[in-house]
Amino acid sequence: MSIKIPFLDVARRYYRNMNPVLLICTILLMCAGAAAVYSATGTSGNQFFAKQLIWYALGFIFMMIFANINYNNLLAVANWLYVLFMLLLILVLVMGQTSLGAQRWLKLAGFQFQPSEFMKIVVALALIRFILVSQRDPFSWGNIGKMLLLAGLPIALIIKQPDLGTSILLIPLILAVFFMGNMPAKKLWVILGTGIAMLPVVYLFLKDYQKQRIMVFLNPQADPLGAGYNIIQSQIAVGSGGFFGKGWAHGTQSQLNFIPIKYTDFIYAVISEEFGFLGTLILLLIYYFLIMEGLKIVKLCKFTGGKMLAAALTTVIFMQIFINIGMNIGMMPVTGITLPLLSYGGTSVLVIMIMLGILQNIYREYVKAEE
Amino acid sequence: MARVKEDITERMKNSYKSLVRVKTLGWIVSACVVALVCRAFYLQLIRGSYYDKLAQDNCVRVIKIPAARGYIYDRNYTPLVINKPSYTLSLVPYYFDTNPDKQQAYNSIAGILGMDPAEISQKMEESKQPSEFNLTPVVIKRDLSEKELSLITEKKITIAGLFVTQEPKRWYENNSTASHVLGYTGEITADQMKIGRYAGLRRAGDIVGQGGIENVYDDILRGEDGAMYILTDAKGRQKEVINTIEPKTGKNLVLTIDYRLQKFAEKLMDRYNYNGVVLASDPRTGEILCMVSKPDYNLNNFSGNIDVKEWKKLIRNKANPLTNRAVQGLYSPGSIFKIAVGCGALNENVITSDDSFLCEGIYWIKTWPYKCWKRSGHGWVNFEHGVAQSCDIYFYKVGLKMKVELLNKYALMFGMGEKTGIDLPGEKAGIVPSREWKRKNDRTPWFPGNTVMMSIGQGYISGTPLQILDIVSSMANSGYVMTPHLMKVVTNDARRILRTYENKELLRLDVKPEVIDKMKDAMRIVVQSGRGTGGKSRVEGLGIAGKTGTVQNPQGENHAMFGAYAPLNNPEIALYILVEHGGGGGDVAAPLAGEIFEFYFKTMREK
Numbered sequence: 001m002s003i004k005i006p007f008l009d010v011a012r013r014y015y016r017n018m019n020p021v022l023l024i025c026t027i028l029l030m031c032a033g034a035a036a037v038y039s040a041t042g043t044s045g046n047q048f049f050a051k052q053l054i055w056y057a058l059g060f061i062f063m064m065i066f067a068n069i070n071y072n073n074l075l076a077v078a079n080w081l082y083v084l085f086m087l088l089l090i091l092v093l094v095m096g097q098t099s100l101g102a103q104r105w106l107k108l109a110g111f112q113f114q115p116s117e118f119m120k121i122v123v124a125l126a127l128i129r130f131i132l133v134s135q136r137d138p139f140s141w142g143n144i145g146k147m148l149l150l151a152g153l154p155i156a157l158i159i160k161q162p163d164l165g166t167s168i169l170l171i172p173l174i175l176a177v178f179f180m181g182n183m184p185a186k187k188l189w190v191i192l193g194t195g196i197a198m199l200p201v202v203y204l205f206l207k208d209y210q211k212q213r214i215m216v217f218l219n220p221q222a223d224p225l226g227a228g229y230n231i232i233q234s235q236i237a238v239g240s241g242g243f244f245g246k247g248w249a250h251g252t253q254s255q256l257n258f259i260p261i262k263y264t265d266f267i268y269a270v271i272s273e274e275f276g277f278l279g280t281l282i283l284l285l286i287y288y289f290l291i292m293e294g295l296k297i298v299k300l301c302k303f304t305g306g307k308m309l310a311a312a313l314t315t316v317i318f319m320q321i322f323i324n325i326g327m328n329i330g331m332m333p334v335t336g337i338t339l340p341l342l343s344y345g346g347t348s349v350l351v352i353m354i355m356l357g358i359l360q361n362i363y364r365e366y367v368k369a370e371e
Numbered sequence: 372m373a374r375v376k377e378d379i380t381e382r383m384k385n386s387y388k389s390l391v392r393v394k395t396l397g398w399i400v401s402a403c404v405v406a407l408v409c410r411a412f413y414l415q416l417i418r419g420s421y422y423d424k425l426a427q428d429n430c431v432r433v434i435k436i437p438a439a440r441g442y443i444y445d446r447n448y449t450p451l452v453i454n455k456p457s458y459t460l461s462l463v464p465y466y467f468d469t470n471p472d473k474q475q476a477y478n479s480i481a482g483i484l485g486m487d488p489a490e491i492s493q494k495m496e497e498s499k500q501p502s503e504f505n506l507t508p509v510v511i512k513r514d515l516s517e518k519e520l521s522l523i524t525e526k527k528i529t530i531a532g533l534f535v536t537q538e539p540k541r542w543y544e545n546n547s548t549a550s551h552v553l554g555y556t557g558e559i560t561a562d563q564m565k566i567g568r569y570a571g572l573r574r575a576g577d578i579v580g581q582g583g584i585e586n587v588y589d590d591i592l593r594g595e596d597g598a599m600y601i602l603t604d605a606k607g608r609q610k611e612v613i614n615t616i617e618p619k620t621g622k623n624l625v626l627t628i629d630y631r632l633q634k635f636a637e638k639l640m641d642r643y644n645y646n647g648v649v650l651a652s653d654p655r656t657g658e659i660l661c662m663v664s665k666p667d668y669n670l671n672n673f674s675g676n677i678d679v680k681e682w683k684k685l686i687r688n689k690a691n692p693l694t695n696r697a698v699q700g701l702y703s704p705g706s707i708f709k710i711a712v713g714c715g716a717l718n719e720n721v722i723t724s725d726d727s728f729l730c731e732g733i734y735w736i737k738t739w740p741y742k743c744w745k746r747s748g749h750g751w752v753n754f755e756h757g758v759a760q761s762c763d764i765y766f767y768k769v770g771l772k773m774k775v776e777l778l779n780k781y782a783l784m785f786g787m788g789e790k791t792g793i794d795l796p797g798e799k800a801g802i803v804p805s806r807e808w809k810r811k812n813d814r815t816p817w818f819p820g821n822t823v824m825m826s827i828g829q830g831y832i833s834g835t836p837l838q839i840l841d842i843v844s845s846m847a848n849s850g851y852v853m854t855p856h857l858m859k860v861v862t863n864d865a866r867r868i869l870r871t872y873e874n875k876e877l878l879r880l881d882v883k884p885e886v887i888d889k890m891k892d893a894m895r896i897v898v899q900s901g902r903g904t905g906g907k908s909r910v911e912g913l914g915i916a917g918k919t920g921t922v923q924n925p926q927g928e929n930h931a932m933f934g935a936y937a938p939l940n941n942p943e944i945a946l947y948i949l950v951e952h953g954g955g956g957g958d959v960a961a962p963l964a965g966e967i968f969e970f971y972f973k974t975m976r977e978k
Contacts, residue, residue, distance in 0.1 A: 179396070180389060180392060182385055182388055235422065236426050237426070238411070238422070239421065239422025239423070239425070239426075240422040240423040240425065240426035241415050242415055242416070242419040243419070272415065273426075277412065277416055280408075281408065281411070284404055284407055288400075288401075291400050292400070295393055295396055298396070299393045304389075307389060318400055322403050329407070329414055
């Protein structure tokens with residue numbers, strides 16, 4: 001005998017068949033994020049914490065919405081989205097809000113948001129649509145050139161902001177699309193090879209502070225007070241956490257503000273310091289499950305489009321995790337990449353949630369087809 | 372059939388391929404995660420105790436050691452600005468908050484410093500805003516006296532968060548000498564931090580040049596700040612100094628100013644209690660030898676603690692002691708402008724030097740009378756006589772023949788209406804009127820009366836003393852002017868020259884050489900002959916040429932002016948003197964010029 005609640009019955013069709021692993025990981029990460037943001041910003045009033053909770057709620061709603069939009073429809077309007085977000089990127093350059101020396105923000109109806117973050121999804125959609133539409137040989141050299149141009153334009157605009165982090169994230173995204181689109185391995189190697197060969201040229205075009213970051217990454221002690229400060233302090237924070245950590249909101253490094261921008265880019269250092277190796281391990285495991293579940297969805301999906309999309313989104317999420325944690329523990333140079341779902345920030349949370357929503361949808365479409 | 376089969380095998384191959392590729396991705400991800408875990412394991416478990424110690428020792432405070440600014444010398448390496456040590460007391464809010472009784476702490480600090488406790492707590496509250504900066508010291512008082520220093524040092528044991536740092540402070544050897552040229556230093560203002568020059572380079576509390584040379588050459592004078600790493604206990608009390616990065620002193624500046632001449636000129640103005648300007652330069656290079664602007668102010672009042680009372684007194688003073696009259700004061704050029712008018716008239720063949728005009732002491736345009744300074748009139752006046760006697764009516768008539776267009780052209784040619792580009796802040800350009808200018812600014816047409824006033828350098832036309840000095844220099848150089856400047860060389864402490872100011876030509880007159888010769892001859896007569904107005908500047912055995920000026924002004928007595936150069940052949944010095952409300956140029960300014968020339972050519976040469 002079950003009690004029938006009419007509303008839930010109707011609603012059921014919007015939330016059934018969600019991927020449980022993905023969902024649980026998402027919720028766990030939100031909890032961890034709330035705890036970390038609270039600890040990292042406790043001294044400066046709780047408006048950060050409250051705002052972050054609002055972003056989580058909003059993000060969750062967005063995730064549910066995108067879990068209910070067939071991803072094929074997204075692919076269908078990919079070109080329009082691409083044009084729209086390109087315009088927004090140009091708008092950012094023309095009249096964007098400046099924050100920490102970079103123009104990344106756009107104020108829309110009182111909300112600040114970063115079009116470059118959304119561009120990750122949009123570029124993936126546009127590329128996949130291109131591959132799907134050109135049925136004969138999507139990976140002829142001519143087509144590859146066109147696709148690189150398609151992805152290159154937004155990358156150039158984002159670099160101009162300058163937001164090197166987000167533009168770098170687009171590169172593994174493109175590779176993931178090519179890879180799961182079954183591009184011949186030979187061509188993939190050629191592209192990778194040329195890319196690596198081009199690196200010294202790219203270095204010449206970097207801004208001074210970006211070059212400095214790379215030099216500092218190689219030798220943080222060269223400038224311990226200036227550019228090397230972030231790396232050294234966050235490493236001290238992580239290392240001093242030990243096995244069990246110093247306890248929630250008791251990290252000396254974070255509470256005494258030795259860690260820079262600790263509630264966004266360096267939130268991992270806060271967690272490591274306060275929850276120790278154990279906490280870090282659990283966090284990494286949650287992320288690992290999330291990513292592996294994403295890859296499982298890639299495997300399950302029967303359509304090339306879905307496969308590519310799921311692979312692209314999973315790759316971006318993973319690269320964000322890897323680069324952010326890497327820079328927190330001194331394995332990667334410092335770039336402004338946030339830790340998915342843990343870092344404070346509206347756009348960052350929203351975009352990850354939308355990505356997870358799309359992944360959920362790909363999974364639900366698969367289940368639907370199986371049924 | 373075969374095609375379908377092929378298709379199926381193709382598909383199977385593809386799906387197998389993508390399965391392999393997903394697995395590859397999975398392995399890559401796993402490898403990366405393992406790498407992260409390994410690194411975390413290494414940092415947190417293997418090196419954990421090392422980093423833990425670092426974190427505990429991370430009560431390391433970094434304290435800025437401000438770099439000393441470079442010295443400023445005169446052209447003979449007489450020091451004008453040097454540094455003296457001074458001590459600054461700061462509080463670190465984060466640590467200060469750990470004091471059990473903050474009010475008592477405030478009270479005892481305030482008692483030592485003779486301040487109001489509320490003032491200190493307000494300073495702390497103001498700079499406290501974003502919690503992120505709680506570890507940044509808040510400056511409470513600069514330039515502590517020795518007694519304050521020793522009392523505060525005792526308190527460091529009982530009050531947490533007290534920091535005393537040593538800072539070099541500017542010391543001006545001669546108090547007010549060349550105060551306008553040197554300028555003073557002070558904390559950077561909020562507005563300044565936004566300007567391109569300082570944006571991103573300076574932080575609140577940094578000392579920058581706020582006027583004069585200190586401001587213009589701030590980049591050269593300031594050095595690179597050093598840092599001191601201090602180990603503190605958990606409450607922020609200083610335990611030991613771990614490491615020090617020595618600050619780099621700024622570079623030294625050698626000015627073109629000659630201290631002896633500057634001092635002499637200032638004393639001269641003080642002797643009669645005159646307000647005004649004494650400007651001297653070497654016309655061959657544009658080097659400013661002295662720049663006096665009276666009244667002036669004591670620079671040492673601006674060093675360390677600015678005395679608020681003293682500051683208010685300066686601001687309220689109607690004579691504006693803070694204004695550098697030499698480049699920021701706008702005055703009618705007066706009769707010295709007749710040099711430009713006369714050259715223009717001859718050069719454009721409006722008159723010849725032999726043409727004579729009758730001066731009856733008064734000149735009527737319709738019903739308006741325009742008087743000559745000599746009420747009885749000069750009679751028939753030719754060019755030489757007109758300049759030598761500075762006959763106004765002669766120049767009225769010349770000016771009316773030239774019309775405003777030509778007057779405007781020659782005013783601009785002689786550098787009026789445009790900044791000279793001297794290395795001082797806040798230079799003004801002045802006004803050179805024209806028909807359009809008047810229509811735009813006054814909404815009235817140009818009248819002949821305006822031309823008449825302009826031709827004797829009065830009315831709408833105005834310029835800085837420096838521009839008028841340049842008119843004199845152009846004659847001294849027979850047709851060109853070098854850009855005036857104050858910086859001679861930049862040196863390091865060992866007096867090795869790092870940079871030299873490159874002399875530049877500011878303007879070149881488009882005037883025939885014979886015209887210039889005629890004007891120079893007339894200027895010689897102004898001083899050397901009994902007929903001239905500038906006879907009182909004569910110096911035994913020295914050839915001087917000059918031009919007097921007397922400017923009427925509504926505020927009171929006339930301004931007295933005198934511009935001159937010497938010697939006649941290869942002039943070495945061009946001089947301009949302005950005495951506000953002094954009276955006649957020939958009576959008041961010219962004698963001063965005589966004394967300065969005598970000092971420059973005789974007393975200074977003897978030593």
